[in-house]
Amino acid sequence: MQSFELYNPTHISFGEGKIAELDKLVPQDAKVLILFGGNSAKSTGTLDEVKTALKQRDVVEFGGIEANPTYETLMLAVDVIKQQDIDFLLAVGGGSVIDGTKFVAAAALFEGEPWDILLSWGGKVTQAMPFGSVLTLPATGSEMNSGSVITRKEFKSKLAFMSDHVYPQFSVLDPSKTFTLPERQVANGVVDAFVHITEQYLTFPVNAPVQDRFAEGLLQTLVELGPKALTEPQDFDVRANLMWVATLALNGLIGKGVPHDWATHMIGHEITALYDVDHARTLAMILPGMLDVRRQGKKDKLVQYASRVWGITQGSDDEIIDAVIEKTREFFEQMGIQTRLSDYGLDNNSINEIVSQLEAHGMTALGENQDVDLAMSRKILERNL
Numbered sequence: 001m002q003s004f005e006l007y008n009p010t011h012i013s014f015g016e017g018k019i020a021e022l023d024k025l026v027p028q029d030a031k032v033l034i035l036f037g038g039n040s041a042k043s044t045g046t047l048d049e050v051k052t053a054l055k056q057r058d059v060v061e062f063g064g065i066e067a068n069p070t071y072e073t074l075m076l077a078v079d080v081i082k083q084q085d086i087d088f089l090l091a092v093g094g095g096s097v098i099d100g101t102k103f104v105a106a107a108a109l110f111e112g113e114p115w116d117i118l119l120s121w122g123g124k125v126t127q128a129m130p131f132g133s134v135l136t137l138p139a140t141g142s143e144m145n146s147g148s149v150i151t152r153k154e155f156k157s158k159l160a161f162m163s164d165h166v167y168p169q170f171s172v173l174d175p176s177k178t179f180t181l182p183e184r185q186v187a188n189g190v191v192d193a194f195v196h197i198t199e200q201y202l203t204f205p206v207n208a209p210v211q212d213r214f215a216e217g218l219l220q221t222l223v224e225l226g227p228k229a230l231t232e233p234q235d236f237d238v239r240a241n242l243m244w245v246a247t248l249a250l251n252g253l254i255g256k257g258v259p260h261d262w263a264t265h266m267i268g269h270e271i272t273a274l275y276d277v278d279h280a281r282t283l284a285m286i287l288p289g290m291l292d293v294r295r296q297g298k299k300d301k302l303v304q305y306a307s308r309v310w311g312i313t314q315g316s317d318d319e320i321i322d323a324v325i326e327k328t329r330e331f332f333e334q335m336g337i338q339t340r341l342s343d344y345g346l347d348n349n350s351i352n353e354i355v356s357q358l359e360a361h362g363m364t365a366l367g368e369n370q371d372v373d374l375a376m377s378r379k380i381l382e383r384n385l
Contacts, residue, residue: 008252013170021053031088050134054090068279074103098135106165118150128163132168134171159361191283195283201216201219201301218245262366
């Protein structure tokens with residue numbers, strides 16, 4: 001196991017009816033900006049429930065944060081903060097709204113051009129506004145981590161940043177708030193969490209059985225419960241366990257002491273920025289080919305993954321790896337998510353554009369060994385065509 005530091009200050013309030021806890025979690029004298037996405041927060045009654053819990057506090061609303069939150073929209077929220085003298089932020093929504101709120105929290109106090117927050121991967125962030133979240137779409141784990149991904153439409157750029165200053169102070173997780181989600185969003189959330197886990201697990205062995213077993217158990221839970229979330233949408237226990245898996249997938253726990261990959265994410269981000277494909281769907285279209293092209297470097301963990309998660313033990317190592325990659329692809333498709341670039345209207349010209357964007361953004365040495373260069377990225381994309 002590798003050396004590591006573990007820090008996570010986020011308070012989790014989990015369970016049905018927990019939105020009422022906002023009255024205890026948000027300072028009594030706060031002037032609160034509630035940030036949310038589309039109309040679902042209003043139409044489902046969640047926004048009203050949140051405002052009721054906040055009681056007599058001064059509340060301002062900011063809606064319209066996109067599924068891939070944009071720099072342009074978020075800077076409008078920063079303007080509201082300064083105009084209205086806001087001193088506390090509350091994200092109500094999924095990972096995109098929470099990611100956006102993290103950027104707003106940092107940008108509102110940032111000295112200089114806020115785009116530098118992303119260009120420096122968060123390295124220039126020295127402070128941020130306090131904020132919490134009410135999670136309505138489990139997927140990204142943003143409710144309990146310090147990371148955020150933001151798109152700038154002007155540049156067709158989708159960049160990430162991390163900072164200890166942007167951990168949520170608290171996150172409220174009520175599984176019943178997921179009952180009204182469309183199937184597409186439920187499926188996206190399952191696949192997103194699945195790939196978050198594999199990015200920290202399918203690398204190379206470092207004698208870290210605790211993290212491996214955590215990761216494998218979470219993957220098994222997604223395989224078992226993901227399809228049930230689509231066929232039994234009102235099952236509270238299914239939704240509760242999926243919500244907690246998505247949080248654990250990226251709250252820092254399973255990734256400590258082990259190498260990380262993230263090449264699938266970096267390539268996927270470029271596809272979303274260029275073609276506005278759902279983030280989870282870019283992951284589903286990249287991961288199978290990624291594992292295939294890089295099978296030699298990942299062989300030991302792929303064989304372990306095949307055995308422990310999928311029960312595949314018969315055959316040569318290459319046969320086992322072939323089988324487990326196909327099983328992974330079948331699982332994504334069972335969730336209703338297509339797994340080929342061509343399924344989304346992308347072709348060889350698209351691959352050229354994606355590789356050009358990777359080069360422009362300095363994504364020329366990806367993966368746990370920094371060996372995924374532009375030529376390999378092209379090969380991975382072609383393998384998934």
